[in-house]
Amino acid sequence: MSAADLHPVLLHHVVNTLEWPGLRPLQEEAVTPILRGDDALLLAPTAGGKTEAASFPLLTRAANERWQGMSVLYVCPLRALLNDLEPRLDKYSGWLGRRAQLWHGDTTQGQRRKMLIDPPEMLLTTPESLEAMLVSTKVDPREHFANVRAIVVDEVHSFAGDDRGWHLLAVLERLEKLAGHPIQRIGLSATVGNPDELLTWLQGSEADSRPASVVSPDVAPAGGSSAGDVTLDHVGSLSNAAKVISLLHVGEKRLVFCESRREVEELARNLRERDVTIFVSHSSLSFDERRRTEQAFAEARDCVIVSTSTLELGVDVGDLDRVIQINAPGAVASFLQRMGRTGRRSGTARNALFLTTTDDGLLQAAGLLRLWSRGYVEPISAPPSPRHIAAQQVLALCLQEGRVGKHVWSDWWRGLSIFGDQAPEIVDSLVESLYLESDGQMLFIGPETEERFGRRNFMDLVSVFTANPEFTVIEGRQELGAVDPLVLTRKVEGPRFIVLAARSWEVTHIDWKRRRCFVEPSDVPVKMRWVGEAAPLSYSLTRAEREILLGEDPDVTISKRADSKLAEIRDVHAAEVAAHGSVILRAGGETHWYTWAGARANATLIAGLPGIADETQRPENSRIRLLGPEVVKKLSDALDSSDWSAVLPAVSPGALDGLKFSEVLPRDLATSTVADRLADRPGARAVASEPRVQVIGHE
Structure with missing residues (x-):
């Protein structure tokens, strides 16, 4: 099989609607294993065509094999990424008389009711929304998921590295049992250090019995001078970084990554004071605020957007000229994602400029680039001992089924590794603590689960990550974002000010009961402390820092300022x-x-x-x-x-x-x-x- 085996209508539109001269190597090579029904991992840099590499052969299978109803799930870690993908996937689906639609936390009840009556052939969703559908009294999961034949897991590496990955795998096992047949699993990922292991992980309990293919023909070399134009500089402060950014590459679109919300807000304010057109993105901004700024940035030219890792994944912010990194991320994989935002236009190269503001920041950046120079990329490892996810899944299954047999509940996961030797002990403890009740040979939801998780239709039970309680910040009728309660409880003299979206705001009223903070614009310059701390560095990155101290240099352009500062750090x-x-x-x-x-x-x-x-x-x-x-x-x-x-x-x-x-x-x-x-x-x-x-x- 080859690209010629794609549905002829798809091929027609590739040439005449998309006006592509041909498919990319990844898209070509993905056709055969996906049409064959293999589980697959597709690897490519950001904007490498992974979405089409998965969707074109799946749509071909759906048409050729006459898949009926909701047959393809497309799962992403971020709602914003789903929102970006929906118009494109709906267009591709429409060429073959099919539809792609969204179901996530922002989908209205009216839209959900329509989809339950008339499901789309492709559903774009999150693991949490899948779980919510499984436990909802308004959804018959056996009917709703009966026709699912394939699932695409976008940014699969981001799932696999935390508990959301274990949760997703457990939900997929339940979906396969409900459907009564295997569901083809296709992961999309940027470069990782252990692709075979990542694909085996994605296959779950059936890894030993299902055919699988890693497809990575056009993955660029991870490091070295041939992999991108990278410069390491040392500027000593965020204020100096703002000065450099305001003077460099004027007229171009620049994406600046920072490692904390505090740095994002402080740098953005400094840039605004230098009359730079500035946009901001981080997790404490409201969804609407982020979408407005990202859309405005995508349509502008001479401007800068300053972001935390929220823009590391594949949300489209238009055609970028430059990526600038303040200090350094904690992993080579993150750096590759970020640098991969550039070099998309013909005749341009991937590029990144590191501006370090502290000695530790310079040492970490040099160590990271030392690893990258050697072509090293971290292996993705699932967190060990997900016993808490096993407990959550037993509770969710009892919600889904109403009652579950004491001796058959484990059949739903077919030996998935989250249910280790402690599984019986966990279930016994759930019964003893009244999270579950036991009636003869049956288990069902107990009063403690109702009390602890029952609010809002058990929504807190379907999400496996913990969100800090925050206060919503509102100006007039517009939601700006959120801040930690500590920001609002620290003692201050006079008016209370906060910083959000690169602007200062005066707090006019705090609704403690409803967790709302009302603000008005202010011109008062403010520095705000954000809650949170840096993650520990890995063994590999800390060892690379040691190599730098012993005199090794990364294979990048090092400015005179950075070179001089590195000499000082080595002496110290x-x-x-x-x-x-x-x-x-x-x-x-x-x-x-x-x-x-x-x-x-x-x-x-x-x-x-x-x-x-x-x-x-x-x-x-x-x-x-x-x-x-x-x-x-x-x-x-x-x-x-x-x-x-x-x-x-x-x-x-x-x-x-x-x-x-x-x-x-x-x-x-x-x-x-x-x-x-x-x-x-x-x-x-x-x-x-x-x-x-x-x-x-x-x-």
């Missing part, structure tokens, strides 16, 4: 790195072991070294505080004798709050689940096996 940290092992440094009355292993590996090492490492310390990326020089002699013996596969980092009581559904698990299982996710045992094991160099510094 010279005693903390050694070419042939880790360093134990005594200085300032303290003893530190410089592992350069990342915070998770260091947390594991601390837990495995009682009486040697200070157990009260907060794990850092580069070092571990030891209990004094006298314990150094014990360190080698302890490292040699420790079984790192069994070590679990300590878990604070507050850490359980970040694990959705932790309260429905037995306390020990919830704690061990969080501990499993804080650990990096391979990293700890690698550091433990290295030679160690002792250095006595100044006391």
Whole structure:
């Protein structure tokens, strides 16, 4: 089979409507495995044509095999991405007399009723909306999903890396049982370090028995000078970054990524003060506000949009000229997504300019680009021990079915790995704690589930991520976004001001009961603290930072300012790195072991070294505080004798709050689940096996 096997109507429109000279290599090579019915993972950079590579052969199958009713699901992690895709997919579907429609949190009840009566052939949705349909009393899931033959999971790597991926897999297993036949699974992804493992993960319980194909013919090289025009610069502050951005590439469209909402707002305000046409996007802005700014940016020319990772995924913001990165993201994969926004026009190249504002930011950016230069991309790993998702799924199944047999509930997931050895213990605990009730051999929803999750038709039960309670910010009748309650409760002298959408606002009224904050525009310059903290760095990235300190450079253009600052940083940290092992440094009355292993590996090492490492310390990326020089002699013996596969980092009581559904698990299982996710045992094991160099510094 080949592209010629696509439906002739599709081929006609590719040539005459889209006016394409031909299909891209990915689109060509995806035809055969998808028409054959294989599960597949399609890999390509951003804007690499993955949507068409999946949808064209699926639409061909649907027409040739006369699929009836709602036969294709298209799942995305973001509503905004679904909204972008719907017109395009509906147009493609329409060529073959089919429809594509949206169903997510913004879909009105009237629209949902119409789709239940007359379902579209392709439904664009989220995992949470799929779950909501399964448990809804208004939907008959056996009828509604009876004809589903295939599912496309867009940005599958973003699902696989967190609990939404486990939730999606469990929901797919339930859908297959309801449909009574296999559902073809097609994942779309940017470059990842372990594509075969990612596809196996996507296949779920049937991975060993279903044909599968990874399609990645036109994935660009991950790193090196041939993969893009990348420059590393150091500017020292956000204010200086704004000055550089305002003077560089005037007349072009620039997308600037920051690593926090605080940086986004501060940089955007600085740019506005320099008369730059500026737009802002981050998760605390309302959906409508983000769509307005993204649409305005897409239609403008000489302008800048400043964003957190909200624009990292495939939401269309028009044709970009430049990507600028403030400091550095935490992963090469994120950088590739961001740089992939550029170089789409014929005759242009992918490009990225790093503007670092701190010493740590420069070191991290250099380490990241060192990894990228080597062609390294992080493997995508599903979070370990998803016991809380198993508990959520048992509750959701009881909602879906009304009653479920005590000894047959596990049949719905056919051995999916979220249901490990603790599954019976989890179900028994749900019954004991009255989240479930038992009547003879049947399980059904108990009073605690009704009390804890029953509001708004159990909507809190169908979402597996925890959203911080925030106050909606309103100007007049327009919703601007949201802020954390701490912003509104901190003591201030005089009027209270906040920053949102790159503007200052004076708070005029707070409705505490309804969690609303009313504001008016203000000219008062304000700096606002945003709640949240940086994620720990990985073992690979922290090790790359160590390489930079040891004198290695990334294969990118390095400005004179960055080169000079890197020399200073290397001098400052010279005693903390050694070419042939880790360093134990005594200085300032303290003893530190410089592992350069990342915070998770260091947390594991601390837990495995009682009486040697200070157990009260907060794990850092580069070092571990030891209990004094006298314990150094014990360190080698302890490292040699420790079984790192069994070590679990300590878990604070507050850490359980970040694990959705932790309260429905037995306390020990919830704690061990969080501990499993804080650990990096391979990293700890690698550091433990290295030679160690002792250095006595100044006391």
